[in-house]
Amino acid sequence: MTFRLSRRTAVPLSTVAVLSLALTACGGGTTKESTAGDATAAPSSSTSAAADPNAPLKEGLKIAYLPKQLNNPYTDVEVGGGKVAVGELKGEYKLVGPNDASASSQVSYINTLIQQQQDVIVVAANDPNAVCPSLNQARKAGIKVVTFDSDAAKTCRDAFINQATTQGIGESLVKMASELAGGSGEIAVLSATPNATNQNSWIEVMKTELAKPANAKLKLVKIAYGNDDDQKSFTEAQGLLQTYPNLKVIVSPTTVGIAAASRYVSSSNYKGKVAITGLGLPNQMRKFVKDGTVKKFALWNPADIGYLAAYAGGALASGQITGAEGEKFKAGKLGDYTVGASGEIVLGPPTEFTAANIDQFDF
Incomplete structure (x- = not known):
């Protein structure tokens, strides 16, 4: 049984503190802002267009995933969910990444994805600032950037998929x-x-x-x-x-x-x-x-993080959202989501696992 998360907004999870499961949220996202000299301001082309919530989702979008590292059990589940969602969007799924989780190892992959003219790059940043110059080059080229699991500096992505606050x-x-x-x-x-x-x-x-x-x-x-x-x-x-x-x-x-x-x-x-x-x-x-x-x-269910990231990327590339607070979009089987402050989209609260319930979950 794969559990479903009921939370559907990017509003800070005030209920996390009172979850009956005494919550120990899993290692994933972050909302902590990082700044550095190379985290340059977002290109105006990424923010100037107004959102059109009624715009149809584009088909054939090229959506590339760049996790922290390949061959990581958690990452495998995450990007697997992304692959499913890209298929539902009738897009082209691509997975690239390093075998180590070093700070700068992702930069060359981003540069290659720019050359390949991807429509969306979904990245889990190993360092919040090291990837910024390349990500902003991607945005200047018209590529939408969605971070998931681990955020980049807010000035170099369009949206961030956070597991919980x-x-x-x-x-x-x-x-x-x-x-x-x-x-x-x-x-x-x-x-x-x-x-x-x-x-x-x-x-x-x-x-x-x-x-x-x-x-x-x-x-x-x-x-x-x-x-x-x-x-x-x-x-x-x-x-x-x-x-x-x-x-x-x-x-x-x-x-x-x-x-x-x-x-x-x-x-x-x-x-x-x-x-x-x-x-x-x-x-x-x-x-x-x-x-x-x-x-x-x-x-939480890591597959849902990757899945939500694909739909957020599709909504961005289709003009349904721009990453501004309050915008809404539909994420397939996960339902409706609202973009929160600084482009943060919260998946939902995690679940605590014990001997009493662990056999109810399969991921």
Whole structure:
């Protein structure tokens, strides 16, 4: 069973904080604004035309996906949803990307996509600013730019598909960690890359939450980086547990990291002593939930993120929306969406997975 998200607007998810599932939003999007000298102002050609909500969706659109890296389980699900949506739009789907998640590795792919005259580029930025000059060159060439999962600077894209609000995700990660730690003790974060926009934004919210009196007994001892590489994440998890013998929880807001940390703990003496939580794929995490290594984690359906990005790109390229706040469009099976502030389009709240419900999900 693949779950459906009911949220349909880009209004900040005030309900995230009160989700009955004690939410731990999965590692994905970010709304944190980044600025840099090379994040130049958006080309006027991208914003001057007025939206026509009644304009027909164009067929034959060339929509290219550029994720953080290829051969990543989470990414595979995301772009798979995009491929389905592009098919529904009767467009041409293309997938390109690096095998590593370094900050500058995406630039050459963007330049190639410009030369190929794509209509839409859907990109998950490894660095919010490194991709900006190339993305703005694409926009000057008339290509619509949609970021998903991890945002670029707001001045170099037309819309951003966010999984949930940054605030809600960070709060949820701390809430799960606190529950698993019994309200006190040492916790550590196992993140993706040091420059990952989404990860850094969630971690900043986590720090703010941990500074509140309610979480005064929790201590963040380390932020480690596994670079979204399975073996490095495995090694980093091992290092955290060896360096901090009193560690109670590892929080990994990345699907690669949480799976690698779980694999290490499941076959070590730390099983049952150190909790693992964060953002993960149910199919990848099921065995660790079943064997008791992981009590709870969270995520949304990544396929829906890629799916929504395609429809947003189609709406932009067809003139139905420009990325301005308040514009509305229909995203196929997901229904109606409204563009929020700064071109942000929020998919909806994530779901918390436990032994009680994990078998209800298949992705």
